[in-house]
Amino acid sequence: MAKKEDFISLFESIEDMACLLDEHWAIYSLDKDFAYFILLPNPVSSYNIINHQFLWQTYYEDALKIAKMPYKRFLTWSKLFEKNKNPPPTVMIQTSARSGSTLFGAMLHHEGYSVVYGEPPIFSVLVVGYVTKYWDEKVRTKGL
Template structure:
């Protein structure tokens, strides 16, 4: 009986999710028609109308939120410690404004930061790939901390290693931001060209 109940619950979760996904896609279609595409050099700042995920551990996606049409603002608005990249798809980069500054989501507090980002999101901002690259170039003109990226497989002890490398005041470690998983998935599926993947991931020519 328990197994049957679990299957029924799972079925209705999936059914509800696909209905929401359909509504979201139709809604976004009309937003683009009546509100227009985001002008070049601007970001679309949007309020959350509804958030829904089947599993808190699934890959972060643009469709995790049903959003208001929003307003257009300058990309410089994202220069704040509470803004963080949530996900990247074939057209947009989605930022979220979190309840706390990004350092609160380090490995010292959360082994997997993505599990808490959806629930802690207050507001959403979206911009095109081109404007994201321009914004990143602007940020790179400022003094930036050195960044090291470790890739890993499941059950390899990466969380333990990250905690060992985390030393407040000297180094800060984050566990599994999903924007990198988004890029890896699109690269593997040939959704985006290697050149675009390199630009979005800020990969240097000699890397």
């Protein structure tokens, strides 16, 4: 499961949260205190299931920088992000690992029509956290 200990990080600078809107930044993980983002060498949209079957592995290997944002600020920021974007109709299908999901995802991925991402690490964090009761009511409403 993705976590902050995956990387050795050194403080470089403080940046405006708007930099995370760049298409090279992806959310990597969450914990009770912070949201973690990684800077990738290519736009996030290029990390589809055809090019990268398992995002958790690719994200870890390709990360150039890591940024963290306090959890409370992340909740506020994500609501603003949602209001400022007009995403296309979206369907999310989450399958368990080793279930044929890569083959299924590759069949659903059609350039220009649909994009499929294979095993994004943030989904594993959310699911495992939910099952283990890590994301209890106190954490889910923190900052609301």
